[in-house]
Amino acid sequence: MLKIYNTLTRKKETFIPRVEGKVGMYVCGMTVYDYCHVGHARVMVVFDTVARYFRYLGYDLTYVRNVTDIDDKIIKRAYENGEEITQLTERFIDAMHEDERALFVLPPDQEPKATQSIDSIINMICVLIDKGLAYVGNNGDVFYAVTKFKDYGKLSGKNLDDLQAGERVDVDLAKQNPMDFVLWKMTKVNEPAWDSPWGLGRPGWHIECSAMSTCCLGNHFDIHGGGMDLQFPHHENEIAQSEGATGETFVNVWMHNGFVRINEEKMSKSLRNFFTVREVLKQYKPEIIRFFILSSHYRSPLNYSDEQLNDAGTALTRLYNALRDCDFSTDIIDKDYKVKFDQAMQDDFNTPIALSVLFDLARELNKSKDSINQSTILASTLKYLAGFLGLLQDDPELFLKSGAEESDATADALIDKLVQERIDAKKAKNWALADSIRDNLKDQGVVVEDSPNGTSTWRRHN
């Protein structure tokens, strides 16, 4: 029985799909004006893992993750760069897909873009105006009237009166209520604009997700996810828009992942304390980053530091080491470990425990190396289960011999040659030479390991 923590009820609930055997999941994706940072990577990896697990459980999943390709920041950045908006957004969409592939994130089934959903956005705004939930302000912008939606605040646990008491910057005088938010913005000079019943303009941020999600998954679907910071106001506003427009329940389960932190502080673009995925990839192998992300529960904060990444690298090396030189078979899986793994994953996708099961498995595998049958079963089980986390699918030999940089065949050949020279030196009992070769390689980040039968292997230190 799969349990998922639902932000709406603040409880873990047994997951019951709306339609038996099917799951619709929408995740708020990136605004594409810059490279993805580790915080974005967390969203991608976490929901990729959720998606993989739903499929593993046999659900027919439709996973939608949008791209916000029109907003103030995009316009500003394009202007600063002296670049066409579409040129900028296409560039960063490509970069995002590259990062995604690097982190073994499988593409979502649908990836709608805001600029390609203008019709459904306009339709939804029309309905909201017809229903008296939205109005045209005296500056021509269209606003959502939050006081008209009785459940406003139900997701974030906020209450309009308290919010109004809070300090607010720059209250827009065209609004009836300071908490009202924009559905449609009138165009300014040199901005992209679409024709609408209210004149040339562009959509506000929140409406695009309401339009795209209901468009792709229907008025009512199972899961909506995103980072914690989207809880309010973004997701709150989505509920107001979608439920206001359709009169139906919008989403059954709201999932929010925790932040990536640096020095106990949220990693964010505005604080300028972020590392982009491609920066980190220069230093660490992609699978290490994925392992690092999954080593804490998706709702917990995740502190980013070199120490953490190094630990993740060592831990992952242990698993790959266990798989080294093993045979694999797809049809023999150890049931006990599978059950333990499932128990962890079904408890709100508890990946730290799922990983601990993999380590238990690795220990037993290391002990069973002299029994081919047993080690094949355990190795196959380890690789099979790890696959649902998007881990351990590389050839162990390749993983262990690779570094963060692109692999270099000539460098590897040279290492092989030195390792062979060392084997020869060992045979001649020339320990001094053997040790100096080993020390030499170690200085280059290559660890040599001997095996009982006189052969030697090597791996690159993370």
Place this chain on the structure above:
RNA sequence: GGCUGCGUAGCAAAACGGUUAUGCAGUGGCCUGCAAAGCCAUCUACGGCGGUUCGACUCCGCCCGCAGCCUCCA
């Protein structure tokens, strides 16, 4: 100010009302020419104060500390 959430050993990170988490690091041993890897053993815990209970790290209350949201942010 309002609303969330968190506080576990050297570091990271989980579960659980009474029983080994797990990874890294440390210590002792086995293995090894010596190492590394691996195996075995082992030391460091549950922010503070009360309460409930036969028994609480786990439930409740208060306090302290931290983070986040209330403005664009994954």
